[in-house]
Amino acid sequence: MFKNARLFRLQDALGQDAMALEQQLSTRRFQPCGPLTLSTMGWSEPLGGESQALVHEAAGCLLICAKRQERLLPASVVAEVLEERVSDIETAEGRTVGRAERRQLKEAVTAELLPQSFTRSRRILAYVDTVAHWVVVDAASERMAEDLVSLLRETLGTLPASLLRPSVPPPTLMTRWVSEGRGEQGFELGDACELRDPKDKQSVVRCRGQDLAGDEIATHLQAGKQVTQLALEWEQRLSLVLAEDLSLKRLRLTDELIEDSGVLEADDPAARFDAEFTLLIHEMRGLLARLDGLFGLSGSDSAEVPW
Incomplete structure (x- = not known):
């Protein structure tokens, strides 16, 4: 389901239930590009062809989907x-x-x-956690996440979401974990990382499929490089890559968790989707609460994301 997660904190309650949000999003439903339109963006059905609803609710979370289409004219x-x-x-x-x-x-x-040009479309999933107060966007890039949040703000008129501002710099903590050869509070080191020299942003080392506690990584750390991306497994339930901006990449529920949950036993596609989404919500709440405790997350000074 979600391969990535870019995080925004809700400073206040969204003030919208599923029905009210559905009505609001319907005013900006996706429309394809016209003949002279370079790009367009609007709300689409998160369940695809399975449902016409623009909002899918589960366990206090509201799943939504933005669809962007652009004309390809080199x-x-x-x-x-x-x-x-x-x-x-x-x-x-x-x-x-x-x-x-x-x-x-x-x-x-x-x-x-x-x-005469071709068009290209892409879907961006996101959910609003009305219980734990997060907006989570499945976007590989910051720009895509910003586009969805901006569209949501324009649709609702306001959105009390803010950027994350950790009191503990993520590279500092991730570098310590790698130098000690172990994570903490349920996190285990994976087999991949990215290291950068804080004094020379062009000096980058990317490692994958190797022992992060080995001598080669230690040499880079001794030379002053910091860990800016780190593969982790949390509580043997989620695998992910944590980046220095606290975005999550290569997000995946572990096979054991999926098998134990009984999700695979659901025959109906809609029921299976709902079960997978509910499972993801539960695990993400625990993960984000742990990240909050480790990094001391808070919002930016502004009540809204400044773009």
Whole structure:
């Protein structure tokens, strides 16, 4: 289900139940790109074709989905056609095309080619935990998460969500774990990490499939590098990669947990989805509470994310 998790703290209650949120999101339901539209973004069904609902509720969490579509018109294609048009004019009229005219030609070429371009769509899942007060976005990049939160704020008119501001710098704690060869409070070291020199951001070492307590990693730490990404397993229930911005990557429930939960026994796809989502919610609440305790998480000074 969720492969990534980018986290935002809710400073106040959302003030929306599933029905009210459904009504709000319906005002910004996803619409495909028009012939001259570069991109569009709106709310889509989190269960895909299984349901027309824009909100799926489970265990105090509201699952939502943003859908973004954009037209693929490479700049190189526009430039090639533009140069042909400019060359034709200069040859036919014996004059040089000026900057302003070139700009107008470029706009005309873009408008001509845009309706013929392909479109690409992507879905971004997120859920609002109304019990533990989190917004969790399944986005690989910060920009994608920001786009969804911005859309949610525009749809609702306001959103009391804030960026995380840890009192303990994540690289400091992760570096200590690796240097000691062990995690703490339920975390076990995995077999991958990223190390960076805080004085030289270009100096990066990425290790995967090796013993993090070995001599090679120790040498990098002694040279002053810090751990900025670290593969971990939490309580033998979740595996993940923790990044220095506290985003979670390669998030996966362990096979043992899934088998013990009975999720795989559900025959109906919707029932199985609901069971998986409920299981994920329960484990994520425990994980985020543990991260909160370790890093002393709080929101930014602003009551809302500043973008």
